[in-house]
Amino acid sequence: MEILQILSYLGIFVFAVTGVLKARTNRFDLIGAVILSFVMAYGGGTTRDLLIGIRPVNWLSDNFAIIIVLVATVITFFFKLNFKLIKQLLFVTDALGIGFFTVVGLQIALQAGIGEGYALIMGVITATFGGLLADILCNSVPNLMKPGELYATACLIGGALYLGLIFLKINTEISMIVCVLTTATIRIYAIRKKLQLPVV
Structure with missing residues (x-):
C-alpha cells in the first residue's frame, strides 16, 4: 500500500471520528x-472528483x-467521553484530517492532469468541504468561514509547501509528511493564538 493511500485512509478515519464527535456535541x-x-469523510473528496471529472467518485x-x-x-459513538475531552479530540482530529486530505486531494488532482494552481485548490476543497457540509447539516456557521480559524489558509500554505518541495525534487513521501504536519501545526497554532485574517 503506497503512502498516498495510507494518508487517504488516515484522513477518512480521523474525519469520520470528527463527524461522530460533532454529532455528539x-x-x-x-x-x-x-x-x-x-459527510465529513467523503464530502470534500466527492466534490473534488465531480469537479475534475473522476468517475465513479472515489x-x-x-x-x-x-x-x-x-x-x-x-x-467513537459507543466510546463515552466527557465534553471537555471531546472538544480537545475534535480539535486535534480536525487539524490532522485537513492535513491528510490536503495532500491527498492535491496529489490526486495532479495525477488527473490538473495544473499545479488548480490542484492546490482541489487540495483545499478536499480538506475543507466535508467539514463545511457537516457544519451546514448541524445548522452552524462553517469553520471554513469563521474568523480566527485559518482553516483554508492552513491548507493553502501546507499545499503550496508540498508543491515547492516537489519542484525542488524532494522525496515525495517526505514532502507529503511535511505538508500534513505543516497544515496541522498552522491550524492548531492559529486557534491557540487566535490568529485571523483581516475581517471585511
Whole structure:
C-alpha cells in the first residue's frame, strides 16, 4: 500500500471520528452520527472528483474505505467521553484530517492532469468541504468561514509547501509528511493564538 493511500485512509478515519464527535456535541442519534461521519469523510473528496471529472467518485469503488468509516463511527459513538475531552479530540482530529486530505486531494488532482494552481485548490476543497457540509447539516456557521480559524489558509500554505518541495525534487513521501504536519501545526497554532485574517 503506497503512502498516498495510507494518508487517504488516515484522513477518512480521523474525519469520520470528527463527524461522530460533532454529532455528539449536537446530541444526534446513531443514524445522525453515521450520516455526519460519511459527510465529513467523503464530502470534500466527492466534490473534488465531480469537479475534475473522476468517475465513479472515489468512495464508490473502495469498500475498505467504507468499512473504515463504519468502524470509526461505531467505536467513537459507543466510546463515552466527557465534553471537555471531546472538544480537545475534535480539535486535534480536525487539524490532522485537513492535513491528510490536503495532500491527498492535491496529489490526486495532479495525477488527473490538473495544473499545479488548480490542484492546490482541489487540495483545499478536499480538506475543507466535508467539514463545511457537516457544519451546514448541524445548522452552524462553517469553520471554513469563521474568523480566527485559518482553516483554508492552513491548507493553502501546507499545499503550496508540498508543491515547492516537489519542484525542488524532494522525496515525495517526505514532502507529503511535511505538508500534513505543516497544515496541522498552522491550524492548531492559529486557534491557540487566535490568529485571523483581516475581517471585511
